[in-house]
Amino acid sequence: MSRIGFIGLGIMGSPMASHLARAGHEVIGHTLDPKAYARLEADGGRSADSVEAAVKDAEIVITMLPNHPQVEQVVLGPDGVFAHAPKGALLIDFSTIRPESSIALAEAGAAAGYRVLDAPVSGGQGGAEEGVLSIMVGGTEADFETATTIFEVVGKTYIHVGPHGAGQxxxxxxxxxxxxxxxxxxxxxxxxxxxxxxxxxxxxxxxxxxxxxxxxxxxxxxxxxxxxxxxxxxxxxxxxxxxxxxxxxxxxxxxxxxxxxxxxxxxxxxxxxxxxxxxxxxxxxxxxxxxxxx
The missing domain is CATH 1.10.1040.10 (N-(1-d-carboxylethyl)-l-norvaline Dehydrogenase; domain 2)
Structure with missing residues (x-):
């Protein structure tokens, strides 16, 4: 089981984080809506009051955010993932953003000592609640293999479709x-x-x-x-x-x-x-x- 920092507990992120916690992963979540913490905690996860607190000991960091500005702020900002996660951690971005943004994140991650996958999902809230999302993954084959223990919990179909940005x-x-x-x-x-x-x-x-x-x-x-x-x-x-x-x-x-x-x-x-x-x-x-x- 992995130590996971999960950023973004919205309509999609909340059930996904709960699935991972119930599966036995150590999940620490951070989100802008404190009401979302109750579900995660009830399912065995923990809440964090900052991105730093959520990712400081994480082996895997997951982001599920609305658009590229939010992802870039959370990942690249001075208080973000690359500033506080342990070197070598794997970032899985489940958000739907521009392909060029995913490529830029992967390049910034490589320069800073992190691995990155773009892994947008399809299936909507129903698919997230049921753990049957379709996941299209861009990045290296080795990182995809590492992440399959995550994908198999939240998704039904997960396929490595190409290099960084291909998922988007x-x-x-x-x-x-x-x-x-x-x-x-x-x-x-x-x-x-x-x-x-x-x-x-x-x-x-x-x-x-x-x-x-x-x-x-x-x-x-x-x-x-x-x-x-x-x-x-x-x-x-x-x-x-x-x-x-x-x-x-x-x-x-x-x-x-x-x-x-x-x-x-x-x-x-x-x-x-x-x-x-x-x-x-x-x-x-x-x-x-x-x-x-x-």
């Missing part, structure tokens, strides 16, 4: 597929309901055929019921679509469906839906069609 590229592709799928499911619901078909029954059929997906499996009932409690907020998906847009520009690629999905998610934020689950793209499609909210 795969996660960008993942968010493109997820965002586009939500938009299509939203349009399917609007189409069926407009023509007098029970959308719930219709989606049950779709989920069992070639159109089936994890999104239909997990979210079709809540979408039809217009329940958009956030498992992954539109605000965060908007950030991810920006990563996709930047990556496509760097690669000189035209991704028209990505551009449309980006616009729909941006519309959701403009309509004040940013704090809702990304399945609330249904509300965006309804508004485009002049339909009353349900």
């Amino acid at each position: 590229v795969v996660k960008a592709a993942n968010q493109l597929v997820v965002g586009g799928t939500y938009a299509l499911v939203a349009e399917a619901i609007v189409l069926m309901e407009a023509l007098g078909v029970d959308a719930g029954k219709g989606l049950d059929v779709l989920a069992g055929g070639l159109a089936g997906s994890t999104i239909l499996e997990r979210k079709r009932k809540s979408m039809v019921a217009r329940e958009f409690t956030p498992g992954f907020r539109i605000d965060l998906h908007h950030k991810d679509m920006g990563i996709i847009t930047d990556a496509a520009r760097q690669a000189d690629l035209s991704l028209p469906t990505a551009a449309l999905t980006t616009s729909l998610i941006a519309a959701g934020r403009a309509q004040g839906l940013g704090s809702l689950d990304h399945s609330a793209l249904l509300k965006v499609i309804e508004k485009l069609n002049g339909l009353d909210e349900k």
Whole structure:
């Protein structure tokens, strides 16, 4: 079992840290919301009032934070991970950030005597709670092998996809597929309901055929019921679509469906839906069609 400093106990990080503590790892967590400590402590972990206190004896440091500015501050800042963790510690960044930021973190870590993996996850809050996340990992093969004892606790699928930054590229592709799928499911619901078909029954059929997906499996009932409690907020998906847009520009690629999905998610934020689950793209499609909210 490993000594783990876990930074970021939000919607995703909290259940992940608890899984690790229950599995027998020594987990010391730090977060900005003190209310999150109760769950970790109940599951056998400990809380720390600073990044330094969380990582000072850690063999493995885990970060699960909203975006690259927070990751860079926590890892590279004067009171951050590289200032206080033992030399040789392995940093696993589960956050979704820009590929170039992950590469820069790995380079800074190597210069300072630390190993780094970018390991963004997919599966949302449900996947984190159930410990069945999909994890796409960038870094060295040796560090990936070291980290498998962590990945096997919080994930169902974990694959080494390439060098530093590659995990973030795969996660960008993942968010493109997820965002586009939500938009299509939203349009399917609007189409069926407009023509007098029970959308719930219709989606049950779709989920069992070639159109089936994890999104239909997990979210079709809540979408039809217009329940958009956030498992992954539109605000965060908007950030991810920006990563996709930047990556496509760097690669000189035209991704028209990505551009449309980006616009729909941006519309959701403009309509004040940013704090809702990304399945609330249904509300965006309804508004485009002049339909009353349900």
